[in-house]
Amino acid sequence: MKLIRFGNAGHEKPGVLIDGKQLDVSAHFDDYNEAFFAEDGLNRLADVIRELGAELPEIPSGTRLGAPIARPSKIVCIGLNYIDHATETNATPPAEPVIFMKSTTALIGPNDEVTIPRGSEKTDWEVELAIVIGKKASYVEETEALDYVAGYVLHNDISERAYQLERGGTWDKGKGCDTFAPIGPWLVTKDEINDVHNLRLWLTVNGKKMQDGNTSNLIFKIPHLIAYTSQFMTLLPGDIISTGTPAGVGLGMNPQVYLKPGDVMELGIDGLGTSRQECFAFNR
Numbered sequence: 001m002k003l004i005r006f007g008n009a010g011h012e013k014p015g016v017l018i019d020g021k022q023l024d025v026s027a028h029f030d031d032y033n034e035a036f037f038a039e040d041g042l043n044r045l046a047d048v049i050r051e052l053g054a055e056l057p058e059i060p061s062g063t064r065l066g067a068p069i070a071r072p073s074k075i076v077c078i079g080l081n082y083i084d085h086a087t088e089t090n091a092t093p094p095a096e097p098v099i100f101m102k103s104t105t106a107l108i109g110p111n112d113e114v115t116i117p118r119g120s121e122k123t124d125w126e127v128e129l130a131i132v133i134g135k136k137a138s139y140v141e142e143t144e145a146l147d148y149v150a151g152y153v154l155h156n157d158i159s160e161r162a163y164q165l166e167r168g169g170t171w172d173k174g175k176g177c178d179t180f181a182p183i184g185p186w187l188v189t190k191d192e193i194n195d196v197h198n199l200r201l202w203l204t205v206n207g208k209k210m211q212d213g214n215t216s217n218l219i220f221k222i223p224h225l226i227a228y229t230s231q232f233m234t235l236l237p238g239d240i241i242s243t244g245t246p247a248g249v250g251l252g253m254n255p256q257v258y259l260k261p262g263d264v265m266e267l268g269i270d271g272l273g274t275s276r277q278e279c280f281a282f283n284r
Helices: 034-038 041-055 083-088 142-148 161-165 222-229
Strands: 002-006 013-018 021-024 075-079 098-102 114-116 127-133 149-156 187-189 200-205 208-214 240-242 264-269 273-281
Touching (some): 002 021, 034 041, 127 264, 142 149, 222 240
Parallel strands (some): 114 273
Antiparallel strands (some): 002 187, 013 021, 127 149, 127 240, 149 187, 200 264, 264 273
C-alpha cells in the first residue's frame, strides 16, 4: 500500500494511492499517527481497501500532500552511513552507527517550501531512505528487526553545515531547523519493496544531478540500524529512522556549494516516489 496525507498544513487527512488515484480514507481513520500503527492500522486499512476500493472518494487533483505520517515522537538519523559520503567530507567511516536527532518541528510535506534559516550561508541537501517503525521496539534482535517496520519513505535531511559543524556541541543544531525534514510523497509498506538494500536514490539542484547512489552501499544495513537504535531508546509506532546519504552533498564539493533562495531540489528513490522543494529566505 501507499499511504498519503492531504490537505492544508496542520489539517491533513489520511488517504491512499491506488492505481495512480489518490483516495480519501478519512471517514475510516483519524490520521496516520502512533495510535494508527499501534492498533493494527495497516491491516485495518488493507481491509477497507479490499472492501471499498474504487468506492472511496477521490481527492481533488492538485491538493497539497503533507508528510505521509503525522508528527512522530522522534526522527532519528544515522550519520556517515555511506563510505563515499564519509570520504567526501573527510570523515572516518564509523565503527558503529552515528546517531543524531532531528526535531519533529522540521517535518513538512514533500513539495513544501524550504526556509533557509536566518543568517545561514551553508544550507545543504541530503537524499535519504527513511524507515517508519510499525510497533513499539526496545532491545530488538537484529534477526527480528524487519518485523518492526511499517514501511519506507523518501526524506531530504536538509542540514545547515555551519550550525552542525562549526558552532560546538552536537550535530542536532544544524539538522532540526524549521522545514528541514521534507518527507514523502508516500509511505510505502514494506511488502511493496522487494529489496530495500538495492534502491537507487538521487537528488538534483536546479536540474543538475548532485547525488546518485544506491542503498546497496549502506555501511550499516536496515536490520542492524533498527536493532542498534533500539538499544538506546524505545522506538514508538510511527517513529522515523533516516538511514544516511550517499556522496554528492554541497559540503563535499570543491569549492563547496550551498543552497540559496530560489534554488529547487528534486529527489527520489526507486518505488518511493519523488519530491520537490524550492528554497526561500527566512523573512519573519
